Amino acid sequence: MQNIFSRLQRNLARLWLRAVIQRLNNTTACQQADISMIAGETKASMEYLEPYGFTSTAHAGAEGIALFLAGDRSHGIVINVADRRYRLKGLKEGEVAIYTDEGDSIVLKRGRLIEATTDTFIIHAKNKIVLDTQQVETPGKITAAQSIVSQAEVQDKTGSLSTMRAQYNGHTHKGDSGGMTGTPNQGMK
Structure with missing residues (x-):
């Protein structure tokens, strides 16, 4: 009975194992991983299957799971690469x-x-x-390469553009003869 369990354990161990990434090649349609396994065994160019919509290229030393269908070490895949560092x-x-x-x-x-x-x-x-x-905040400055267009009021810490417009359009000056001039003949729009 002990012999059966030992053989079963060896066969299961051939299906999957922890792998350490030695190198990832991300230039192919499916990344390829060179890995090292237990007892110094290495495998080159194993397909690294990633989740749809997400890709990453881990550093050497990251860990993953190597799967070998039916225990056949001639063609395996790497999944779930992580790097605890x-x-x-x-x-x-x-x-x-x-x-x-x-x-x-x-x-x-x-x-x-x-x-x-x-x-x-x-x-x-x-x-x-x-x-x-409803609100955008920044502690820094905003720089624009083109015009900034607003559909609503524009204001800073001391006032608004509409207040500035009204003040300009209604202002007068003391004339040379001592009287007041009229308001500007061309107002701000």
Whole structure:
């Protein structure tokens, strides 16, 4: 009986095992992984199957699962590559994150909050970006290469454009003869 269990255990061990990534080739339609396994065994150019819509190229030393259908080591696949050296820690239950080894991350947090952390955030949108929100805040400046167009009032900490317009259009000056001049003959629109 012991012999049967030992053989069964060896056969199961041939189906899957922990793999350490030595190199990933991401230039092919399906990434290819060179891996090392237990007892110094290596395998080159194994297909690395990723979830649809998500791709990443892990560093050498990341870990994954190597699967060998029917225990046949001639053609296997690698799944679920992870790298404990860079994984974000301290997430709350239910939170989701993507991250890099450089510290960039996008975290979908509890309370319906999304937090992105990076040095430069670039959005490429061919036609338009729509911010459907009540308020946009920034502690820094906003720079535009073209005109800024507003469908509503524009204001700063001291007043609004419509207030400035009304003040300009209604202002007068003291004339040379001591009397007051009229309002500007061309008002601001």
